[in-house]
Amino acid sequence: MKSSAVSEPFSAFMARALFxxxxxxxxxxxxxxxxxxxFSTSATLSPALGHAIAAWxxxxxxxxxxxxxxxxxxxxxxxxxxxxxxxxxxxxRRRFTFHIVETSPVLxxxxxxxxxxxxxxxxxxxxxLAAAQGHALIYHNELLDAxxxxxxxxxxxxxxxxEVWVPEQLHxxxxxxxxxxxxxxxxxxxxxxxxxxxxVRDWLHQWTPHWKGGAMLTIDxxxxxxxxxxRRPHGTLRAYLLHQRLTGADIYVNPGRQDITADINFTDYAxxxxxxxxxxxxxxTLAEFLHARAAPAALTDADGAGTAFKCFVHRRQPCASSNxxx
Numbered sequence: 116m117k118s119s120a121v122s123e124p125f126s127a128f129m130a131r132a133l134f135x136x137x138x139x140x141x142x143x144x145x146x147x148x149x150x151x152x153x154f155s156t157s158a159t160l161s162p163a164l165g166h167a168i169a170a171w172x173x174x175x176x177x178x179x180x181x182x183x184x185x186x187x188x189x190x191x192x193x194x195x196x197x198x199x200x201x202x203x204x205x206x207x208r209r210r211f212t213f214h215i216v217e218t219s220p221v222l223x224x225x226x227x228x229x230x231x232x233x234x235x236x237x238x239x240x241x242x243x244l245a246a247a248q249g250h251a252l253i254y255h256n257e258l259l260d261a262x263x264x265x266x267x268x269x270x271x272x273x274x275x276x277x278e279v280w281v282p283e284q285l286h287x288x289x290x291x292x293x294x295x296x297x298x299x300x301x302x303x304x305x306x307x308x309x310x311x312x313x314x315v316r317d318w319l320h321q322w323t324p325h326w327k328g329g330a331m332l333t334i335d336x337x338x339x340x341x342x343x344x345x346r347r348p349h350g351t352l353r354a355y356l357l358h359q360r361l362t363g364a365d366i367y368v369n370p371g372r373q374d375i376t377a378d379i380n381f382t383d384y385a386x387x388x389x390x391x392x393x394x395x396x397x398x399x400t401l402a403e404f405l406h407a408r409a410a411p412a413a414l415t416d417a418d419g420a421g422t423a424f425k426c427f428v429h430r431r432q433p434c435a436s437s438n439x440x441x
Contacts (some may be wrong), residue, residue, distance in 0.1 A: 123280060124286075126265045140371050142221070149246065163193065164414070182252055184214060185211050187254055188215075191222060192229065193228075193229035200233060212234070212248065240253075254332040255331075257334065257336070263314045276297070308348070309380075310377040316387050331393075334425070335379050352376075354374060354376070395428070399425070403426070
């Protein structure tokens with residue numbers, strides 16, 4: 116993919132680089148996830164995560180036995196759904212209908228090879244929820260970090276946040292600071308960068324009105340604000356190409372041929388879900404979520420993925436109000 120000759124917000128550049136229908140990384144160039152791809156996920160490193168999710172699904176189904184549909188959003192190469200399906204056991208599997216929401220045609224082919232007829236595929240979560248009549252147990256692993264991020268930089272002299280455009284320029288932003296904790300923070304050092312995710316907030320507003328009952332498990336890397344940016348003056352933005360971590364100017368070098376990602380501000384994420392009437396049932400580190408399960412150190416290391424990844428559970432009770440803010 117060639118870079119646009121016209122300047123554009125970083126979020127637009129990231130969206131094109133990852134999701135352009137003809138040249139985007141996820142739509143065309145990603146081959147697979149794992150050792151043979153550009154990056155590995157917690158699901159491709161071990162089946163332990165699938166076992167833990169299966170246990171969570173069983174526990175949630177006891178709380179809401181009327182929910183008989185399971186939806187994974189953004190299923191990578193299908194390894195996680197495969198592990199979940201196997202760990203549930205034949206008796207539990209008979210109770211559920213399984214769905215995957217996948218926008219990448221390349222990854223959908225990988226998933227279909229691995230899962231066959233065990234799953235129904237959907238282009239968006241609204242379609243999957245319609246098939247489930249609005250009641251579903253939903254989970255996603257390392258999904259939110261791939262949403263296009265709006266990149267902002269603190270200008271200490273002017274005491275304001277400016278939006279980063281590509282090629283690198285600074286412009287006034289048009290975001291409502293009420294929805295983004297970083298924009299309300301004014302004590303950073305000059306040139307501090309932060310990533311905002313209006314794309315995630317918009318996505319939540321699109322599908323949650325269609326969700327009538329169930330629970331959602333979110334697994335992703337990130338932290339509370341402002342701890343997320345402690346000793347990170349350049350923010351959390353990076354790219355991955357053949358398992359190499361790329362930062363700075365290298366993020367712009369291979370648009371469409373490498374993954375681009377940023378950590379999630381869970382202070383904002385939790386606030387958005389609360390606005391939408393969802394109840395937060397629990398929040399844990401990945402190490403806590405896996406607890407006694409036989410997982411590799413790469414997933415449980417207290418100085419690595421074990422604490423960098425967070426696991427949130429939110430519930431939609433059937434009696435919850437269907438009125439949602441915009």
